[in-house]
Every structure is written in C-alpha cells, then in structure tokens.
Amino acid sequence: MCVTAYDAPSASMADEAGVDLILVGDSVGNVVLGYEDTLPVTMEQMLHHVAAARRGCKRALLVADMPFGSFQVGTDEAVANGIALVKAGADAVKLEGPWEDAIRRLVQAGVPVLGHVGMTPQSHHVFGGFKVQGRGEAGESVLDAAKRIERSGAFAVVLELVPAELAKKITAALTIPTIGIGAGPHCDGEVQVFHDLLGLLPGEPFRHTRRFLDGRTKMVEALKAYASAVRDGSFPTDENAF
Numbered sequence: 593m594c595v596t597a598y599d600a601p602s603a604s605m606a607d608e609a610g611v612d613l614i615l616v617g618d619s620v621g622n623v624v625l626g627y628e629d630t631l632p633v634t635m636e637q638m639l640h641h642v643a644a645a646r647r648g649c650k651r652a653l654l655v656a657d658m659p660f661g662s663f664q665v666g667t668d669e670a671v672a673n674g675i676a677l678v679k680a681g682a683d684a685v686k687l688e689g690p691w692e693d694a695i696r697r698l699v700q701a702g703v704p705v706l707g708h709v710g711m712t713p714q715s716h717h718v719f720g721g722f723k724v725q726g727r728g729e730a731g732e733s734v735l736d737a738a739k740r741i742e743r744s745g746a747f748a749v750v751l752e753l754v755p756a757e758l759a760k761k762i763t764a765a766l767t768i769p770t771i772g773i774g775a776g777p778h779c780d781g782e783v784q785v786f787h788d789l790l791g792l793l794p795g796e797p798f799r800h801t802r803r804f805l806d807g808r809t810k811m812v813e814a815l816k817a818y819a820s821a822v823r824d825g826s827f828p829t830d831e832n833a834f
C-alpha cells in the first residue's frame with residue numbers, strides 16, 4: 593500500500609508504518625503549499641520536498657511526481673528532470689498521462705516510471721473539473737492509455753477517480769500492478785494522501801478517502817493547551833530549565 597509524504601517526518605512515519613511506496617506527490621501544491629491545485633508546483637519545489645522525504649524514508653520505495661510542465665515540452669527535458677529527481681533522492685518518478693516517448697526515454701535512462709491515468713489532476717482544466725473519468729464508452733480510452741503506459745515500460749500505473757468496474761477491467765488487462773485512488777476495491781494496490789488519512793485538512797473528507805484520525809482537531813487542541821499553559825504560567829517550569 594502507498595501513501596504520499598512531503599517531508600522527513602511524514603516519510604519516516606509512513607516508513608515506520610510499513611507502507612510499501614511513498615509518493616512525494618505534486619499534491620504538495622494544494623496540501624502543503626496552499627495552492628488551489630497542483631499546476632503551480634515547480635521542479636525546484638519538488639526537488640526540495642523529495643530530498644526532505646528521502647531523509648525520512650529508509651525502507652519504502654520513494655517515488656517523486658513530475659510536476660506540470662516538467663515532461664510535456666520535450667523528451668530531453670523529461671529525462672533531465674527525471675534524473676534530477678533521482679539525484680535528489682527518488683527511486684522512481686510518476687508522470688500523468690500516456691506520454692509514451694517520455695516514459696520510454698526515462699526507463700532507458702535508468703529512471704523507473706509509475707504511470708497515472710483517469711482523473712489526472714494536472715489536466716483538470718481539460719476535464720472541466722476534478723470529475724470521475726472513464727464512465728461508459730469513455731472507459732475504453734482510459735484502458736487504452738493504461739495499456740500504452742504499460743507498453744512504454746512503466747512498472748505500475750495509478751488509476752485515479754475511475755469507476756470500480758473499469759478499474760477491475762484495467763487491472764485484469766494489465767500485467768503490471770494497478771494502484772487505485774477513488775477507483776474501488778479491485779486494484780492491486782491503493783494510494784492515499786497523507787493529510788486526508790490523518791484528517792489534517794479542514795472541511796469534509798472526500799468520498800474516495802477515509803479519516804483514520806481526526807488529526808487537525810487534536811493538533812489544534814494541543815496547541816490551545818500549550819497557549820493556555822504559557823498564558824497561565826504552568827509552562828515552562830523549573831523542570832524545563834537548564
């Protein structure tokens with residue numbers, strides 16, 4: 593099973609929990625950096641977060657997302673950016689969509705690639721929002737994209753926000769593993785966003801996730817307890833002094 597992480601402490605927690613694959617997702621943009629979506633995320637930001645996650649991840653496979661604009665312009669640029677992410681500490685990269693030449697060239701250069709189809713968030717303007725992809729006949733083009741990614745040499749493929757039946761069909765059709773998110777229970781693996789699982793974000797959780805902890809409430813309570821202890825003089829005490 594897989595989870596995102598964006599820094600050393602979150603990667604080390606995921607590692608200690610026995611997660612197989614840690615993804616330094618470009619979701620760092622909306623989850624950590626406060627952007628509306630992943631589109632503004634740069635290579636420099638990814639390199640910074642990958643290096644930090646690497647320092648916390650000792651065991652799991654560390655995969656770095658290739659941010660928007662880092663692989664679409666040309667395959668030479670895709671290879672250079674993939675290599676830069678590996679030099680920063682990634683074991684592999686993930687890129688959204690069936691960019692066959694880029695995937696082939698990256699693999700040839702020694703950079704393992706995780707594919708990603710369905711609702712690929714970097715294309716949300718094309719989709720007209722963060723909507724389920726591949727309903728009805730449109731499922732064939734998602735299946736075709738997944739097959740092309742497999743043929744290009746990817747070691748696995750993420751299926752995001754697709755109907756469960758389509759995910760089942762794609763999983764049966766491919767020899768490489770599928771990793772679902774909002775794709776139902778029939779994929780080979782599952783990936784979720786760290787902050788969604790631990791309830792670190794305000795608002796209602798997305799339907800495709802589950803809060804295993806109400807982390808934000810607990811953290812705000814702890815910070816309130818700290819603030820009131822300082823204000824009422826009960827912290828720090830002589831025990832905290834040197």
Ligand code: KIV
Binds near residue numbers: 619
């Ligand atoms: O960036 C990300 O977190 C992702 C996963 C949700 C698949 O791409």
